[in-house]
Amino acid sequence: MKTLESKFVKKILIAKALKRLSIKELAKLSGINHVTMSKILSGEQTIVHQSTFDKLNDWLLQEEKK
Template sequence: MIEISNMVLLELKRKRGEKNISVTKLSAQTGISRWTLADILTGKKNIVKKATFDKLNNWLQEEKK
């Protein structure tokens, strides 16, 4: 299990805002359940499985290319 830092959370929110995409669309792009994403984005969940963290990190990295 990995904790999502405030910096990663802010980056995730910023990218999502810039792209103006819904949680459902973000879910489709990352492969993470929309319920899990909603909990992460609202701060209800900050400890996630490594696979979930890797998916978020990969999405953030893809967007930087």
């Protein structure tokens, strides 16, 4: 299990806003469940499985390269 820092979640929110993505679109692109994504972005869920963190991190790194 991995604790998500607020800085990490803010980076996801910024990328989401810049791309004008819905939560469902962002979840699909990153490969995680849209309910989990919603909970992460709202701050309701701060502890996630390592695989969820890895998917979010990979998506963020991919977006930063663009």
